[in-house]
Amino acid sequence: MSTRLVPVHSVHFYDDHKALIDRLCGVVCSGLLIGNSVVLVATEQHRLQLVDELRRLGVEVRQHARQNRFVMYDAEQTLATFMVDGLPDTTLFRASVGKLLAEAKKAARSQEKGLTVFGEMVAVLWEQGNRTGALALERIWNELLHDNAFHLHCAYARSGFHRSEDMQSVCDEHSHILGLLAPTA
Numbered sequence: 001m002s003t004r005l006v007p008v009h010s011v012h013f014y015d016d017h018k019a020l021i022d023r024l025c026g027v028v029c030s031g032l033l034i035g036n037s038v039v040l041v042a043t044e045q046h047r048l049q050l051v052d053e054l055r056r057l058g059v060e061v062r063q064h065a066r067q068n069r070f071v072m073y074d075a076e077q078t079l080a081t082f083m084v085d086g087l088p089d090t091t092l093f094r095a096s097v098g099k100l101l102a103e104a105k106k107a108a109r110s111q112e113k114g115l116t117v118f119g120e121m122v123a124v125l126w127e128q129g130n131r132t133g134a135l136a137l138e139r140i141w142n143e144l145l146h147d148n149a150f151h152l153h154c155a156y157a158r159s160g161f162h163r164s165e166d167m168q169s170v171c172d173e174h175s176h177i178l179g180l181l182a183p184t185a
Helices: 017-033 044-056 061-066 075-079 090-106 121-127 131-147 164-171
Strands: 008-014 037-042 070-074 115-119 151-157 176-178
Touching (some): 008 164, 017 037, 017 044, 017 115, 037 044, 037 075, 037 090, 044 061, 061 070, 070 075, 070 090, 075 121, 090 115, 090 131, 131 151
Parallel strands (some): 008 151, 008 176, 037 070, 037 115
16 A cells, blocks of 8 residues: 655744754754655755754764765755746746756655755745745745645745735745744743
8 A cells, every 4th residue: 555645835934043954954854764865955054054963963964965865956056047037937947946856756765755855945035035936936836746745845034024914925835834933032
């Protein structure tokens, strides 16, 4: 009897980089532990911080990378492969990012060839003031998730939201929401 994978599109609103990296460590470690391949499309700062923290926790990052089960890409460079006039082009997205994900999925060890993805490209667009592009990219991710079930995790700095309507528009594109409420002292 085969298990049907359910798409998960989670978002984490974070207050500081440590909170983001702590959450990502959990996402990455659980993905690797169950045999998924893990793909990160993140800023250089967050890639470096995450790898340092994973190594500190004893995760064999290089071993997983050699097996193509842990791959990282730069968010801005990846955005450049499919953005046209400030908006994501679906065909170019599927040709670039879709291909990266398909290759990573082949290396998964789980029976279902599971995939765990962290995508920071939407946050980069949001921070650049391109909210329309960020939300359009969230919708394209949802289309890809519908076609190929996997776990996609997004994260946005809470400081980038000044109106509850903006946060709600991001929440509407996700199946799971983390850190919606600011932590209490």
